[in-house]
């Protein structure tokens with residue numbers, strides 16, 4: 001299994017690792033390391049991009065996935081040279097991409113807080129899409145006149161940002177995870193995440209330390225029909 005260093009520090013953009021295995025499949029070359037700061041795509045958050053560098057080679061990482069055996073697969077291609085098993089390598093992730101993905105993902109959590117705060121009780125979060133091209137959170141349940149809610153949603157979410165709410169994280173033991181019904185893939189701890197004072201949820205993404213890092217949230221669109229409500233948003237500085 002690959003140790004997931006990004007879970008300890010969202011803002012660690014460079015680190016080192018040992019190359020465990022070099023593979024190739026239909027998606028191209030695969031690098032497996034003993035530990036990584038690269039976020040594997042999942043939970044509505046895109047993968048990190050960046051480079052893996054040894055003394056003799058540079059590998060450009062264009063996709064990252066958590067394999068079902070708990071290893072992280074770094075996909076991409078060599079810009080120069082080749083790696084050998086056992087190589088000591090330096091990992092560098094695209095800092096701006098990580099920060100944007102982290103802020104968009106964290107804004108999704110904050111939107112859930114706002115739905116709770118505004119007591120829109122019939123909405124239950126089901127799905128988040130936190131990619132830069134049109135992020136949204138989808139809820140089970142519908143509301144009347146959804147578009148009229150936009151100004152209040154925006155005011156409430158940006159009010160929480162001004163309060164600079166802290167993110168709280170707690171990794172559960174396997175027993176606690178079972179008891180609380182929190183699922184996590186093999187190799188990832190079952191982690192409970194939430195803004196202070198609001199309901200928490202199981203999440204393995206990368207998060208800001210506190211809400212002010214997000215900047216400002218714009219509510220772009222709300223659609224509420226066929227039993228589902230979709231709230232689309234963006235962030236700006």
Ligand SMILES: [Zn+2]
Nearest residue numbers: 193203204205
């Ligand atoms: Zn999260």
